[in-house]
Amino acid sequence: MPSAAERTRTLVQSTCSAVLIVPGADGARPDQLVPDARTVGTDGEVFLLFPADSPPVRAATHAQAGELAAVLEITDVAPVAVPNRVRGRAWVSGWLTCAPGIAAPGHMMLRLEVGELYVDDLWGDGTVGPEDFARALPDPLTAYETELLQHLAATHDDHVQALSTLLGHRASDGPCAVRRVVPLALDRFGLRVRCRDAAGRWFDARFDFPEPAGNVHGLRRAMHALFETAQADHGQG
Known part of the structure; x- marks a missing residue:
């Protein structure tokens, strides 16, 4: 499984929604606290791009001692329609300063020196130290995950539903039989799905790849192998 540091790094460098919580910006509109990039x-510091006249930039500019305590809150939402779509959250706390001369005119780059990180996601929750965060790498598939999950749900629903045959006793007929399978999350280690049984209860299942997929080509091979296994089990059933 990916480490907490890798999962946090993946969330920070993904396209998940994020908001910067800073003292002195209590009256700001929510959209004014969302970085443009x-x-x-x-060194593991997080750079945040804001309009030059935004509340976070003004707060960082006027902070005493040249730095301001701040928290970057990231929310990860599943890109397909499933119950309980929030897949995880991460919080990056540290000290905020302006980094002039980096951004284009009309904008200011803010530098968040990381002090502590916390992640709470489908894998579990835990704290992450700034050194581990700086050394970690994001999942190589994170840039493609949204498109791939939506493609699976829209185009390969028959293959996705066939994965229920790999769920053992939960795939059989009866009150706990699986009636619906929805792709939920994808990383280099495997595919996670959310399933609904005949009683309307939802639960998650995960299918690990035989080996990590380091790129899209490796992922394609892993997914084909997974679907072929599911179809073979379906045929035997």
């Missing part, structure tokens, strides 16, 4: 520097 974010990236992670070589």
Whole structure:
């Protein structure tokens, strides 16, 4: 499974929604606290792009001692329609300063020096140290996950439903039989789905790949193998 540091790094560098919580910006509109862009520097610091007249930039500019305590809150929402769509959250707390000369005119880059991180997602929850965060790499499939999950749900629903044959006793007929399977999350280690049984209860299941998929080509091979296994089991059933 991916480490907590890797999962946090993946969320920070993904397209998940994010909001910067800073003292002195209590009256700001929610959209004024959303960075236009974010990236992670070589030392693990998080760079956040804001309009030059935004509340976070004004707060960082006028902060005493040149730095301001702040928290970047990230929310990960499943890109397909499932119950309980929030897949995870991460919080990056640290000290905020302006980084002039980096952004285009009309904007200011803010630098968040990371002090502590916390992640709570489908894998579990835990704290992450700034050193581990700086060394971690994001999942190589994160840039493609949204498109791939939506493609699976829209175009390959028959293959997705066939995965229920791999769920053992829950795939059999009866009150707990699986009636619906929806792709929920994808990373280099495997595919997670959300299932509904005949009683209307939802539960998650995960299918691990034989080996991590380092790129889209590796993922395609892993997914084909998974679907072929499911179809073979379906045929035997």
